[in-house]
Amino acid sequence: MSRLIQPTRFGLPSLFVSLWFPALLLIAFILLVAFAVSGSSTGVYWSYFGTGQDPSLLLGEPRPIRSDEWLVQSSWVASQYQQGFGVFNQTLPGGMDATVQNDLPTMDWSSIFRPHLLGLLALPFDQGMAVRWWLPAFVMVGACYSFAVSLLPKHPLSAALLSGALFLTPVIQWWFLPTTIWPVALAFLGMTGTVWMLRHPALWVRVGWAAAIAYVAVATAMSIYAPFIVPAALVVVFFLIGFSLSEARSQSVSFQTVLLRLLPLIAAGLGAGAVLSIWIVTRIETIQALLGTVYPGQRFEKTGTVGFEGLIGLMGGPFDQALLNQGVNGLGANQSEASSVLMIALFMVIPLVWLITQQWSESRVVDWLAVSIVTCTMVILAFMFLPGWDSLAHVMFLDRSSASRMRLGLAILGIVAIVVTSERLQSARVRILPWSVSWVASGAVILSVVVPWAYLRTAAPDTIALSPSWKIATLLLMICVVLFTRARLLAGSAAFLLAASIIGLGVNPLYVGVFRLNETAVGTAVQEIDLREPGTWVGIGSVVPTAVLVQAGVEAMNGVQTYPPEEMWDEIDPSGKYEGVWNRLANVGWEPGVGEPSVSTPVRDQIRITFDSCSSFGQKHVDYVLTDVPLDQECAVLIDDFTEGPSQHFIYRVTPG
Known part of the structure; x- marks a missing residue:
């Protein structure tokens, strides 16, 4: 030696x-x-x-507390996997460059x-x-x-x-x-x-x-x-x-x-x-x-x-x-x-x-x-x-x-x-x-x-x-x-x-592998529904609906944006009234509301938006809603619900009132 x-x-x-x-x-x-x-x-x-x-x-x-890993980055990696590792991830309307931040695999x-x-x-x-x-x-x-x-x-x-x-x-x-x-x-x-x-x-x-x-x-x-x-x-x-x-x-x-x-x-x-x-x-x-x-x-x-x-x-x-x-x-x-x-x-x-x-x-x-x-x-x-x-x-x-x-x-x-x-x-x-x-x-x-x-x-x-x-x-x-x-x-x-x-x-x-939301009943249903009739989704409630939509790779107005996609925010806030609120790196989530979307930021890396399925925005730009709380809105028709473990999820289709 x-x-x-x-x-x-x-x-x-x-x-x-x-x-x-x-x-x-x-x-x-x-x-x-x-x-x-x-x-x-x-x-x-x-x-x-x-x-x-x-x-x-x-x-x-x-x-x-390590949500940057299990909620944000792992979800976006799964989304990239679903979408074939494109340079632009197409989950958020308008797409987001996947080669800058979030550390995502691309071709x-x-x-x-x-x-x-x-x-x-x-x-x-x-x-x-x-x-x-x-x-x-x-x-x-x-x-x-x-x-x-x-x-x-x-x-x-x-x-x-x-x-x-x-x-x-x-x-x-x-x-x-x-x-x-x-x-x-x-x-x-x-x-x-x-x-x-x-x-x-x-x-x-x-x-x-x-x-x-x-x-x-x-x-x-x-x-x-x-x-x-x-x-x-x-x-x-x-x-x-x-x-x-x-x-x-x-x-x-x-x-x-x-x-x-x-x-x-x-x-x-x-x-x-x-x-x-x-x-x-x-x-x-x-x-x-x-x-x-x-x-x-x-x-x-x-x-x-x-x-x-x-x-x-x-x-x-x-x-x-x-x-x-x-x-x-x-x-x-x-x-x-x-x-x-x-x-x-x-x-x-x-x-x-x-x-x-x-x-x-x-x-x-x-x-x-x-x-x-x-x-x-x-x-x-x-x-x-x-x-x-x-x-x-x-x-x-x-x-x-x-x-x-x-x-x-x-x-x-x-x-x-x-x-x-x-x-x-x-x-x-x-x-x-x-x-x-x-x-x-x-x-x-x-x-x-x-x-x-x-x-x-x-x-x-x-x-x-x-x-x-x-x-x-x-x-x-x-x-x-x-x-x-x-x-x-x-x-x-x-x-x-x-x-x-x-x-x-x-x-x-x-931990062996990663917990993949696409393999849950609600994740599978989201992919099947979108495969039959593609549309734009909104997730309401806790962080789980957001993660399900991002991992599914469907077009959704949820998830952590590294920068604001122009197309999505033109639809949500066409007048630019809330630009000082949404022009940030933040997790975009939704909650029930009345009328056109109202945008707020409870903390600097979170964006909360109100959603009314009967609003002009909801009627024009949203097709499906995934939520973990029942949604009582006239223009949201329940098409499926799931109970897995302690959680319950509901899928709604946005229809004319």
């Missing part, structure tokens, strides 16, 4: 170290896809249509750069959805492992444990979507590639890493979800600068030589930019429509928006176990918004600062990589808590993110800080840290937990009660910080993984 893990002459991991863990990930990925197992929460629909135990649920429980050239969607184009639906679920996550875990062993080539087991801890980070688990995970994967891939390009002399190695980074960069950028891309990119930029300066000094080469070694990365970046430019130009009208919405439009976040309660949510990582038990009081608005990180990035600033000052005092040499990590951590915290520098934040693109989404950057920085600190401590140039540094770092852990505990004890005692293992998580966090500062990487990594498991394991279930 000693020979197997021996680094190469360039200080990089051996072939065995580089491949054993990714090989295990690949085997696990193949098995999960083959058996169509994912972490989807589409099992939420079982509570509407089933009784007893859901036979597809293997472990855990579906999470209703468009851009799907080449969406590898997690290719399974849906080639495999059965359930296996394709499993590919969509697992591929970004396995790439992220593999990239994190590769980063760790690139700097610590003799510690493959520790790297695997750290990668598992990253995977179980609450902010990743509660926001588990390709649009969340690809930026993290790109960050670790970019940092790993930087290490290899600056240390390995072979051109083909540098070109290979540059190509991989560029490909994942395009996949990430095509999500157009800047709030998660920005913090990940910020970490990469700081690491690139710091590592380049450090390598130039340690290898005694000029900065021009460093730039020469990075030329493949620069060329790949230009190539990725060219691909994205073509993609943007070929769907510029869609992107302009999206940017022209009231929400999200060109939304910018101000600096220093996090107050005391936001601080509690940020530092409340050990209490995030409460989120598993439906507890969010004092931590955030809901489970996803409340999800945080174990603030290892902040605690590891203490040993990093000591290392920086010690190296400077001994040899007057700046440890640029350590400085860059500390600086990046401070920039993210400053964006959250320090107001008054909006102009600079705008130049740095920070205002394209938000305070809660910036937590993703701290999750990445935590792993980076652990790896860099451990690499410095195992270097012959650095002596062991004094115990005082370890005690100060562990004291910071205690302080970071005492503050939220003192607040929650009076403001939200139920949250503490719903997080019974918070003391264990805190103790493990203290232990791992001390171990990391004592150069005990393996034991520290194990403690960190255990702490992350307490608060992140079990967020998402293990």
